[in-house]
Amino acid sequence: MLTSEAVVLRTWPVHESDLLVSFFTRDYGRLKGMAKAALKSRKRFGGALEPMTVARAWFAERPRQELVRLDQLEILRSPLSAPVDQARMAVLSFYAEVIDEALPERDPQATVFRLLASVLEQTNAAKSEMALPPSSGPQLSGPQFSGPWMALTYFSLWMTRLMGLLPDIGHCMVCGDTLSEGEVRFNAYADGLFCGLHANGSGSGLSADSWQLAQRMLRAPAANFAGEAWPRKRGQDLRRFTLQTLERHLERKLKTAEALARLGG
Numbered sequence: 001m002l003t004s005e006a007v008v009l010r011t012w013p014v015h016e017s018d019l020l021v022s023f024f025t026r027d028y029g030r031l032k033g034m035a036k037a038a039l040k041s042r043k044r045f046g047g048a049l050e051p052m053t054v055a056r057a058w059f060a061e062r063p064r065q066e067l068v069r070l071d072q073l074e075i076l077r078s079p080l081s082a083p084v085d086q087a088r089m090a091v092l093s094f095y096a097e098v099i100d101e102a103l104p105e106r107d108p109q110a111t112v113f114r115l116l117a118s119v120l121e122q123t124n125a126a127k128s129e130m131a132l133p134p135s136s137g138p139q140l141s142g143p144q145f146s147g148p149w150m151a152l153t154y155f156s157l158w159m160t161r162l163m164g165l166l167p168d169i170g171h172c173m174v175c176g177d178t179l180s181e182g183e184v185r186f187n188a189y190a191d192g193l194f195c196g197l198h199a200n201g202s203g204s205g206l207s208a209d210s211w212q213l214a215q216r217m218l219r220a221p222a223a224n225f226a227g228e229a230w231p232r233k234r235g236q237d238l239r240r241f242t243l244q245t246l247e248r249h250l251e252r253k254l255k256t257a258e259a260l261a262r263l264g265g
C-alpha cells in the first residue's frame with residue numbers, strides 16, 4: 001500500500017458506484033485509479049472526491065494494470081469549506097484541467113505540487129466578490145480583497161515557467177535587447193516576449209503593470225501578492241499571454257478557459 005498527499009483532479013462514474021479518479025500526488029505524480037464503491041462508502045472517501053480537494057491518499061499498484069486501486073482519501077483541505085462562488089469554482093476547474101492535461105502520468109513533479117498547493121490556499125482564502133456588501137467599497141483595494149484572480153495569474157505564469165515554456169521575459173526573443181515598459185509584446189505563434197521592432201505587427205501588448213508583476217511573481221511566493229488590490233482586470237493580458245502559450249503547447253483549447261473568459265477573467 002502506498003500513501004501520499006494528493007489533490008483530486010477529476011472523477012468519472014463507472015459501473016454502479018465505482019469512480020475513476022485522476023489525482024495528483026506529491027510523491028508519485030499524476031495517477032489514475034479506480035475507487036471501488038466510492039459512491040457508497042462515505043467512510044473511505046467522505047466528501048474527498050470533490051475536485052481540488054487536498055487529501056491524504058492510500059492506494060496500491062495492481063499487477064499488469066494501468067490503473068491503481070484507490071482505497072481511501074482523507075480530507076486535509078476541502079474547496080467546499082469556503083462559500084461557493086462562481087469565479088472561484090471556474091478558477092479551480094482551470095487548475096484541474098491544466099494539471100490533468102499538462103502532466104504525464106507517474107511522473108513526480110514536486111515543484112508543480114507545491115505550486116498547486118499554494119495557489120489553492122490563496123484561491124480558497126480569497127474573499128468572494130459577490131459576498132461583499134455594497135458598503136464595503138473601500139475594502140476593494142484593501143488587503144482583504146484579492147479574489148481568485150491573483151492566484152489564477154500566479155498559477156498560469158508559473159505553470160508556463162515550470163513546463164519550460166517561458167524564456168527570459170526581460171529580453172526580446174529575436175534581438176535579445178532589454179525590453180522596456182510600454183513596448184513589450186507577445187503573439188499567439190511563439191514563446192516569449194518581443195520588442196516593438198520584432199513584434200511582427202501582430203499580437204498584443206503587455207501592460208507595464210503586468211510585465212512588472214510577472215517579474216515579481218517569478219521571484220516571490222503567491223502569498224506575497226494577496227495583500228494587493230486585485231480587480232479582475234488586473235493581469236488579464238498576462239493571463240492571456242500565458243494561456244496562449246499553454247494552449248499552443250498542449251495543442252488544444254482548454255475548456256475551462258472559456259468559462260473564465262465569460263466571467264471576464
Ligand SMILES: [Zn+2]
Pocket residue numbers: 172173174175176177194195196197198
Ligand atoms: Zn527585438
